Amino acid sequence: MVKESKQSGGLEWRVNVPNENTSKVLVPESKPQIRVFNGLRGLIVVFVSRISKFLGKAWSLAVREPKKAIHGLKVGMALSIVSLFYYMRPLYNGVGGNAMWAVMTVVVVFEYTVGATLCKCVNRATGTLLAGALGLGIHWIANQSGEKFEPIILQVSVFLLAAAATFSRFIPTIKARFDYGALIFILTFSFVSVSGYRVDKLFELAHHRLSTIAIGTSLCIIITMIFCPVWAGNELHCLITNNMEKIAASLNGCVVEYFGISENVNANGEDSDKVLQGYKCVLNSKTAEEAMANFAGWEPAHGNFNFRHPWNEYLKVGALLRKCAYCIETLNVSTNSDTEAPNTLKKLFSKYCIRLSSSSSDVLKELAVIMNTMTKSIKIDLMVHEMNNAVQELQGALKSLSEQPIIGDSKHSTEEGDESSTIVPLMEIVPIVSMSTLLIEVASRIEKSVEAVNELANKAEFEEDSTKKSKQSQNQQNPKQPSQGNQEDTTMKTLQKV
């Protein structure tokens, strides 16, 4: 029995010797073996703790986003199925050793979203076909020109085409859609033109490669679309919707926190901090949005999305939301500034600012509802109208600030309790003024977002609101009162125009 106890910084080994009932204290030996052993043990402990930490992270990710774990299982399944080509004699005889290409295709092509998988499949197939045809052509030409020139022609063609295709991957239009295709083009062309020199059955090689790629890609497409499909379009839709909600929460939270009305925010401090920082995800979402919109374009109709769903409109909405987030970033800092506005002024403005921020975030939340339900809202115009009213009220408050004698020299600052006659130095109203202007700016940006969402709703043919629908259907049921129906419609339109 060996016990280890840590005393006064040094290691001590205590051996309980049986049958003697005493324990001898071993003076720590600094022999190299022991040092090496301790070092190794330390390494193992660190390694194990790292591994367990890593596994913990992985587990929490899998719990948070089970889709990603399922994606792993899908890839495993696809690979198992493809490896059947090896295990089953009849299948193996059909495809032969080239079954390897099917395995490779599955590994390389299977992506998280359906759109990305389709994009890669199409790219792989097109690149292989083009390069295969070109390779065979050049191989034929090289073959005709004698044994001496053959390798030279092949070498030069590989050099030129590889250089051109590699360079083309830097051109934005190619990079966005055909980056992988260009890579596969280079790969296949090199294979065909180079191995053409050795392999006599070149056509057979090309044919096998194509058929195995076809097997791999079709397997990937089937599995990715049937088992828990993750649609890039749907992800983009959710991302934009979430961003709206995050900005709404951050905007409201930030203003409410500034005016110290903390009960409106989430009760849990940590949560409220998370809510306040929510807009930060939006700041850097451009790359993700663009990639998703690109992949979404490859996807067939699914769920509520048609084949020609206007994905580019999402990018516009996303860009406008990001602009709101920039404003909130500045707002968040100006509310944390050192210069505190006097309490009387804060009280006066809190009403207007909170009204504006809450009506702005209401608009954003309604936009999120529109996106979520994919239904046009008739409320939104009223809400925008309300937001604009709040903007005007805030502007009015700013104006009235100058009409009341509450601004003046800081030296004459008095606190008589009477709000209207308090003299406030200009420096102290600066935070309030800049906050107000930022809020007004955010409101104008949100209005632009509303327009962009409306545009999206029109192009994507979102359903009409059910309340409106039911009214319309009522009108259709009572065709004898067309004038009333028209009148109602006109009222609705006027409301929407407001």
Next chain:
Amino acid sequence: MVKESKQSGGLEWRVNVPNENTSKVLVPESKPQIRVFNGLRGLIVVFVSRISKFLGKAWSLAVREPKKAIHGLKVGMALSIVSLFYYMRPLYNGVGGNAMWAVMTVVVVFEYTVGATLCKCVNRATGTLLAGALGLGIHWIANQSGEKFEPIILQVSVFLLAAAATFSRFIPTIKARFDYGALIFILTFSFVSVSGYRVDKLFELAHHRLSTIAIGTSLCIIITMIFCPVWAGNELHCLITNNMEKIAASLNGCVVEYFGISENVNANGEDSDKVLQGYKCVLNSKTAEEAMANFAGWEPAHGNFNFRHPWNEYLKVGALLRKCAYCIETLNVSTNSDTEAPNTLKKLFSKYCIRLSSSSSDVLKELAVIMNTMTKSIKIDLMVHEMNNAVQELQGALKSLSEQPIIGDSKHSTEEGDESSTIVPLMEIVPIVSMSTLLIEVASRIEKSVEAVNELANKAEFEEDSTKKSKQSQNQQNPKQPSQGNQEDTTMKTLQKV
């Protein structure tokens, strides 16, 4: 001679028949052949114009960034060299048909920057080794457990490991550094364990695969590092430096434009617009910066950068610069607002605002110089001091605004020409106030960037400024006057502390 003329919307064919000197007008035939011909011609014209447009784009890209064109040539060269393995009998005999793997490695691994190439090479080698070893181990176990269980064990292991490795690619730490390695792990493991069932010479396969990959990766590394190497670290360094310059130009340009002093800006209108919009590149540079910093970590020492150059500090500087850009985004909009400040006020504030913006952008430009020359600057502290002075002056101006009777009711607004007695409504000073607060905020963010750059300069051991150096060397030359030297040093330190 066939002429085609477009008249009144329809196509008309006119044939000049020789020897008759008359021309017959052919009535447009709407025969399907002609329509098909016209359609085809139209298609060809569109196709040719698109191709020429594309080539024009490619050409301008190549002229703008010749490095990218050179990268294409480098890939072509690497492929040509690798294909020599096929053409030369002795080389081919050594490696055999597996030379294909070398070609594939070159195509897949060769990236634009040295760091990205190294990262992929290491990932590919590690992934192949690990998966190869594991695959052989599992193959041995499966072999021992009888013919019946062999395919089952292999299938299950492929399924589990592929699922786990695919899922691991979603974990941020793996994704950032070993994404490609995980992919290669899956690929190799599937190959080894699946083809192990058929190919008897499994060890030979693994050995060949490793040796060809070694050939491919070493060739890539040599070519990418010797011929016009593009270092990710250097690119990151330049990106951050450029971003500083862009923000400096945008900040100054935006303020100067607002106050209508357009002669200071670039004379060319288009250019000045480009300068003003320069900050927009900075808004979305996060992804690029992170990728470059990651790749830069893989690179060996090069140029002025050591192996352990603090690339993460660049990310911090980049994040702070982005924060400046967010402010400028808001600033840019507030200067374009409808409410114009009255001229007298504008004139009064233009001095302070322009002084602050120009001193801020001077600080940024000096930071860019520090980065460019990789030399610590003693000027920077003075410049920050000056910027802070400008901030205080602007704050003073805001304060004095309330001390002078220039703010009051808009109804009493008079323009008597006398600056000090003009009464300005509060609403009209709002743009100026919010601009001033934003400028002050930008200045504080720039100060933080200065701190981050100083931290970077310390960690990366930038050289001391030559002026300081020469003074120090003077002190060393005159060791008899240590007190004077110390005094000077103290003055310097005090200056730096200011």
